[in-house]
Amino acid sequence: xxxxxxxxxxxxxxxxxxxxxxxxxxxxxxxxxxxxxxxxxxxxxxxxxxxxxxxxxxxxxxxxxxxxxxxxxxxxxxxxxxxxxxxxxxxxxxxxxxxxxxxxxxxxxxxxxxxxxxxxxxxxxxxxxxxxxxxxxxxxxxxxxxxxxxxxxxxxxxxxxxxxxxxxxxxxxxxxxxxxxxxxxxxxxxxxxxxxxxxxxxxxxxxxxxxxxxxxxxxxxxxxxxxxxxxxxxxxxxxxxxxxxxxxxxxxxxxxxxxxxxxxxxxxxxxxxxxxxxxxxxxxxxxxxxxxxxxxxxxxxxxxxxxxxxxxxxxxxxxxxxxxxxxxxxxxxxxxxxxxxxxxxxxxxxxxxxxxxxxxxxxxxxxxxxxxxxxxxxxxxxxxxxxxxxxxx
Amino acid sequence: xxxxxxxxxxxxxxxxxxxxxxxxxxxxxxxxxxxxxxxxxxxxxxxxxxxxxxxxxxxxxxxxxxxxxxxxxxxxxxxxxxxxxxxxxxxxxxxxxxxxxxxxxxxxxxxxxxxxxxxxxxxxxxxxxxxxxxxxxxxxxxxxxxxxxxxxx
Amino acid sequence: xxxxxxxxxxxxxxxxxxxxxxxxxxxxxxxxxxxxxxxxxxxxxxxxxxxxxxxxxxxxxxxxxxxxxxxxxxxxxxxxxxxxxxxxxxxxxxxxxxxxxxxxxxxxxxxxxxxxxxxxxxxxxxxxxxxxxxxxxxxxxxxxxxxxxxxxxxxxxxxxxxxxxxxxxxxxxxxxxxxxxxx
Numbered sequence: 001x002x003x004x005x006x007x008x009x010x011x012x013x014x015x016x017x018x019x020x021x022x023x024x025x026x027x028x029x030x031x032x033x034x035x036x037x038x039x040x041x042x043x044x045x046x047x048x049x050x051x052x053x054x055x056x057x058x059x060x061x062x063x064x065x066x067x068x069x070x071x072x073x074x075x076x077x078x079x080x081x082x083x084x085x086x087x088x089x090x091x092x093x094x095x096x097x098x099x100x101x102x103x104x105x106x107x108x109x110x111x112x113x114x115x116x117x118x119x120x121x122x123x124x125x126x127x128x129x130x131x132x133x134x135x136x137x138x139x140x141x142x143x144x145x146x147x148x149x150x151x152x153x154x155x156x157x158x159x160x161x162x163x164x165x166x167x168x169x170x171x172x173x174x175x176x177x178x179x180x181x182x183x184x185x186x187x188x189x190x191x192x193x194x195x196x197x198x199x200x201x202x203x204x205x206x207x208x209x210x211x212x213x214x215x216x217x218x219x220x221x222x223x224x225x226x227x228x229x230x231x232x233x234x235x236x237x238x239x240x241x242x243x244x245x246x247x248x249x250x251x252x253x254x255x256x257x258x259x260x261x262x263x264x265x266x267x268x269x270x271x272x273x274x275x276x277x278x279x280x281x282x283x284x285x286x287x288x289x290x291x292x293x294x295x296x297x298x299x300x301x302x303x304x305x306x307x308x309x310x311x312x313x314x315x316x317x318x319x320x321x322x323x324x325x326x327x328x329x330x331x332x333x334x335x336x337x338x339x340x341x342x343x344x345x346x347x348x349x350x351x352x353x354x355x356x357x358x359x360x361x362x363x364x365x366x367x368x369x370x371x372x373x374x375x376x377x378x379x380x381x382x383x384x385x386x387x388x389x390x391x392x393x
Numbered sequence: 394x395x396x397x398x399x400x401x402x403x404x405x406x407x408x409x410x411x412x413x414x415x416x417x418x419x420x421x422x423x424x425x426x427x428x429x430x431x432x433x434x435x436x437x438x439x440x441x442x443x444x445x446x447x448x449x450x451x452x453x454x455x456x457x458x459x460x461x462x463x464x465x466x467x468x469x470x471x472x473x474x475x476x477x478x479x480x481x482x483x484x485x486x487x488x489x490x491x492x493x494x495x496x497x498x499x500x501x502x503x504x505x506x507x508x509x510x511x512x513x514x515x516x517x518x519x520x521x522x523x524x525x526x527x528x529x530x531x532x533x534x535x536x537x538x539x540x541x542x543x544x545x546x
Numbered sequence: 547x548x549x550x551x552x553x554x555x556x557x558x559x560x561x562x563x564x565x566x567x568x569x570x571x572x573x574x575x576x577x578x579x580x581x582x583x584x585x586x587x588x589x590x591x592x593x594x595x596x597x598x599x600x601x602x603x604x605x606x607x608x609x610x611x612x613x614x615x616x617x618x619x620x621x622x623x624x625x626x627x628x629x630x631x632x633x634x635x636x637x638x639x640x641x642x643x644x645x646x647x648x649x650x651x652x653x654x655x656x657x658x659x660x661x662x663x664x665x666x667x668x669x670x671x672x673x674x675x676x677x678x679x680x681x682x683x684x685x686x687x688x689x690x691x692x693x694x695x696x697x698x699x700x701x702x703x704x705x706x707x708x709x710x711x712x713x714x715x716x717x718x719x720x721x722x723x724x725x726x727x728x729x
Contacts, residue, residue: 040694041676044471046426047699049505052710056504065501071430071526087571115433134440141437152430152526216673217598230598236573236648298570300643300650302600311601313641326603328677333600336673382454470722471701477724506710506717507701 026381027339027354030371034347038371039339054325059085059294060159062322069327071152072115075101075108076305077327078157083238084301084314085159088294095240095282097161102240103277104148104156105303106270110181111140112306112358113263113270117188120260120355124201125389129191136184143177146170161287171278178271185267192260201392202256206341206353209254216337219330220308222357225262226254232304239303244277259356293320305330307358331359348391351384417449418540421459421483425476426508427466430526431493435463438529445533448540456482461539462516463532467495467502468509480516488543490520490535497521549573552596552649559594560653563587576641576652585665587653588642592670597646599667602677604685608713609636609659638685640664657687666692684711 026045030038050069054062066081067074079101086093114137121129141151148154148164156162192198208218213226223230232238233246249265251258294316301312308330315324334357342350347370370377379387424432438445439452453459456479468476480489491512494500499510512518519542522535547555553575557567563583568576579587591597635658642653655664664681666689667674678689679698686709689695697704703722709715 040696042696042698044697044699044701045469045475046424046428046466047469047471047507048426048467048502049507049710050502052715053502053505068428068430068501068525071428071433074428074430131441134437135442138437138440138442151528152434214598215671217600217671235645300571300574302645302650309600309645311643313601313603313643315605324605326601328601328603332676333673336676340672380454469701470703474724 028369028371029342029347029350031347032373036342036345036347036350039342041335041339043335051325051327054322056321058320059292059322062325063157063159064155066325066327067153067155067157070329072112073108073305073307073310074153075104075156076303076310078155079105079239080301080303080310080312081314081325082157082159083303084299084312085294086290087299087301088297088314088316089159089290090295091160091288091290093161094285094288095243096165096284097286098240099243099277099281100162100164100166100286101156102244103166103274104144104154104162105239106273106277107140107144107147108154109306110267110270110274111137111144113267114140114181116263116306116355116358117260120352120358123351123355123385123388124198125385125392126198129188132184133188136181139177139181143174146173158287160290161285163286165286166278166281171281174274174278178274182268182271185264185271189261189264192257192264197392199257201349201352201388202260205256205349206259206338206345206356207255208337208341210252212340213254213337216340217333218308218337219333220304220306220358221259221262221266222308222334222337224248224250225258227252230309232302232309236302238301240277243282244273244280246273256352256356263358293318294322307331308334331357335359346391347384348388351381351388417451418460418536419451419453419458420461420463420536421454421456421479422452422463423465423476423479425464425466425472425496425512426469427493427495431465431496431524434526434529435465435492435532438532443529443533445529445536448533448537450536456480457484459483460487461536462487462489463492463536464489464512464516465492465496466512467499467505468512468515469507470509471507473509473515476512476515488519488539489516490522490532490539491518492522492524492527492532492535494523494525497523500525547647549648552646553651555594556591556596556644556646556649556651559590559596560587560651573648574650574652576654579653579655581655581657581664584642584653584655585667585670588644588667588670591644591651597644597649597651599642599671599674600645600650601641601643602674602681603641603643604681604687604711605639605641606685606711606713607637607639607656635659638662638687640681640687642667662686663688663690665690668693683709685709686712 026042028040029036053065057065063078063081067078069077114133118130118133144154145151147170148156208226210227213223213228227250229248229250231248233241234248247269249262249269251262296316296318298315303310310330311328313326317323338357342353422435437443496512499508502508509515520535520539522532524531560577563579565578570576637656637658639654639656644651664687666678675694676698678692679694681687682689683697683700
């Protein structure tokens with residue numbers, strides 16, 4: 001039995017849950033009053049069986065399959081895979097190609113962080129910020145389309161290099177775009193650090209200490225916002241990051257506000273990198289030939305996706321199809337840390353905390369099961385989100 | 394009392410309902426297992442550059458108030474039943490727009506063990522919008538085509 | 547700490563329990579370890595603040611009794627531990643990959659099909675639960691002591707005994723039943 005939401009007032013459906021309605025929940029929270037006492041996550045709505053699928057596709061086909069694991073970070077997946085295959089094949093990639101890969105990766109980071117800023121703001125009820133950040137994000141989408149021909153799933157990588165070159169005209173457009181975005185990002189930083197309503201929902205919320213972040217294996221900006229110095233671009237530079245070093249951005253506070261600040265500061269760093277790379281592209285070829293059958297071996301390829309460390313394990317037995325490919329996405333590492341974080345927090349803070357790790361935003365329709373003593377309720381994500389907004393009014 | 398209206402009145406009522414639906418369809422979005430590429434382009438249609446709301450399309454959360462289901466993804470086995478349930482909860486008349494190559498045929502994931510493949514195998518679909526992902530303009534075009542076909546009825 | 551020093555430090559830390567060391571890439575070492583020593587080894591790394599757990603992954607090595615695919619696959623192999631007539635039983639290698647900067651250390655256990663279990667490391671690293679759940683459902687390995695044994699990725703109605711990432715698994719024979727929420 002569901003109650004219709006009344007205007008300006010949200011009514012929580014109360015009553016014993018119908019036992020036959022085993023709605024598969026993405027999340028399950030045990031709640032005592034308004035405080036979360038237990039949390040667990042169940043993924044699987046987006047499980048397509050890709051790792052198994054890679055075993056029956058050849059190395060080239062897998063490039064296109066693995067790109068589509070995630071639409072938001074498709075380039076880093078393809079890049080991690082290509083770097084791994086090139087390691088197995090013992091092929092050296094021309095520096096221009098590595099630089100273009102790095103350029104695309106930074107543009108992707110910009111688009112991903114702006115996307116997240118909008119989505120996280122939306123979770124907290126700040127729809128104006130959502131609209132502004134996505135409008136600004138269109139600048140990056142246009143730049144990506146200009147360089148690669150598509151807004152999403154840019155397919156820059158080839159096994160052995162890249163497909164597209166950057167012209168001087170494009171370099172000028174990139175610079176203009178970065179200037180505009182940088183100015184806008186200063187505005188976002190100001191909003192995020194000074195707006196009272198925003199701070200009410202982010203300051204001292206979802207605290208994760210340095211030790212917790214280390215132990216729980218948090219990755220990416222989520223870890224860096226707790227002071228953990230962990231960034232694959234700095235720790236283990238790949239592609240062209242040794243030529244264009246990255247500054248590690250951290251924040252010691254460990255709360256939600258810190259996670260916002262870290263990502264916006266990373267935006268500034270990415271703008272700087274895009275300008276630097278595009279102005280200093282090394283001359284040379286765009287790709288080299290990679291054999292059809294990849295030599296035997298096992299490699300690990302780690303790259304820094306916008307959400308954190310992306311881990312690829314590739315095993316070849318000398319055929320034209322891989323033996324085993326394992327993909328461990330950064331969200332996998334971050335879910336565990338965040339689910340632990342929600343314990344002891346208010347239910348109303350949960351939507352913002354979960355968005356704070358920049359999870360693969362997807363189903364607006366994630367279902368949430370709430371286990372209260374004696375009663376199980378099932379809420380939609382939308383209901384949980386509105387509960388959070390109402391609580392803070 | 395038997396409220397069976399005369400046929401001319403019924404026709405007028407239907408036209409009013411149709412007009413209301415065409416001018417302001419309420420849409421619900423569901424991701425049945427996609428990589429999010431199509432979903433972010435759908436969400437981009439709400440943003441100022443494409444601003445699909447000026448066509449009267451409102452994206453909201455509950456299936457019980459929706460006219461149109463905008464669906465992406467190759468339908469994973471876990472989300473298949475939930476998709477059916479959402480479709481069943483929608484009041485008649487209802488329409489489905491399947492967005493993306495995966496929604497049409499499974500896309501690159503064809504043959505993978507945990508997917509059904511086509512949304513059309515699970516629920517009836519009115520409009521397919523191909524692309525990987527389709528541009529926001531293509532998605533809006535798909536919605537407008539649906540509205541046009543409603544007008545003809 | 548640079549990569550080489552990091553690797554040497556890790557090798558030293560794990561020396562008491564190391565069965566063998568392989569070096570697949572310049573920045574990586576793979577340490578073969580027994581299941582009873584696995585947790586001791588991991589604890590030693592954690593106590594020395596050497597790195598963080600990056601991934602738990604499994605690789606299936608089916609034995610001869612299982613149906614063979616094309617013959618050529620076996621001809622190319624020259625790894626002695628893979629498949630040979632003298633070792634007919636299948637095994638699954640479970641890799642625990644720890645990273646410290648650019649250095650990666652893999653602790654590797656290899657339970658055979660007839661004795662397919664590994665100890666849970668969740669009391670040492672609570673966030674390992676998600677990766678252990680995936681290992682269990684994809685390979686059918688029993689992870690002793692793991693706090694959560696529910697499916698992480700596979701659907702609720704998935705039949706028992708079907709482990710997708712086993713090499714010889716080719717797909718479900720039957721249609722999945724509908725879950726109860728559709729009436």
